[in-house]
Amino acid sequence: MIQTIRGFRDILPEDTALWQAIEKTASKLFEDFGFKEIRIPVIEKTELFARSIGEATDIVEKEMYTFDDRKGDKLTLRPEATASVVRAYIQHSMGASDAVQKLYTIGPMFRRERPQKGRYRQFYQINSEVFGIESPYIDAQLILILNELFKRLGLSELEAHINSLGCKECRPTFQKELLNFLNGKKEHLCENCLRRMDKNPLRTLDCKVPECRAAMADAPSTLNHLCEKCKDHFETVKSVLNEQHVDFIVDKTLVRGLDYYSRTTFEILTTALGAQSAVAGGGRYDALIKELGGPETYGIGFAIGFDRLAEIVAQMLNDAKMRAHNASDAKEFQDKNLYAAEFLKLVSIKTPDIFIIPLGEKATRLAYMWTSALNIAGIRTETDYSGRSLKSLMKRADKLNADFVLIAGDKEIEDNALVLRNMRTKEQYFITAENPVEQLETFLNRV
């Protein structure tokens, strides 16, 4: 049997309703905030990612799907979206028509890592990027949007972590001080951190090895070395979030694995996915657009891990289902999740309005004709062409959870009296063999 390749997977029909609901919820939210959708290719020149994400990062060093095309160009399946969106912004001089661009995009990314819970080689992200705004209000707004999205999906118990990495003015002095500190602690640091010292010393700050953590406990923090402008910027972000009642934790170890970030960085963490705790992450990248050959332009954005988000929403829905057996718990859940109730409607599974049971050859042809007419009229209708018995088709109608069954045997057609059965109430009616749409619409309205 040919199977999916490692780390790749199918999203099956039983899950796509949830995926669509999340997608709808997110794009509605973005549109409400004035964001426009952009769609970008999944393959780009390798150089784009190497230059933006950073040559020394794990992503570029060992996780990219890179190959030569027939003319020898080096191409890469995108490991993230920001680089492509920035490329598009530059390529189409989007800043020329409007300095401010608020964009979002949804699609698959590819990284060749060892698969794990919440981590796939093809995974989906919802990305948002804002160009041309220097103000910290936009930093706060992006975090607010994330917060709002999770609220609308009925999720609680997520933690927003934020930090500031400083800018090209204050970061060099900080790095110098950090390196001094690290040199004094060399014997306590793990191999990885020793390597990181040269390549990207900031990364030593978020090492998870216990000995490193201990050694780094009193390491200098970027927050104490911000220049006046960066400091003001960060203070405004925090105070705005406070005023909007968006909870957050200032986390000086939050540095992130991509090189292009400056000033504000943030991550949304969950405990629901084992080791893969980041559901969303992002930050400011004011130098990136120029770095990639564009005009000097402010930039900030985030990525939401769609697979992870879908997983924790699914977990939440399961919990809710379990608790629904207990009436008071269910009520409490509803009260706490007004938005979630709205969201639940989006996920509900569509079952047939009508299942037509044909008995006989003439009946099967009529059943097909009726089903088509009803489908075109927007009435969810199913039928069956196998010629099986009434009993087995009744069972099938029941399994599909159809509201009504229409029994159309050759006999009924002959008598011009088809049997319409309400599967909930067991009431039965006769209808004639003409104008199915009209007749059935009136019955459906009574359900």
Add this chain to the structure above:
RNA sequence: GUGGGUGUAGCUCAGUUGGCAGAGCACCAGGUUGUGGCCCUGGUGGUCGCGGGUUCAAGUCCCGUCACUCACCCCA
């Protein structure tokens, strides 16, 4: 890339010191000759992940390999 766990029916899983490959659910049919859910009866369905080895005999023991999974690392 490194470590642990797991691979038996569509799904969840039993399978004893090596001795005819099982259960529940699902599916199909019948019980009810044309009326669903519950119940009863029967049936379909297997390369025991794959390849080698030991043995009269391997799902079971040995070696290899692949996949899945969790964790490290990193991130979404």
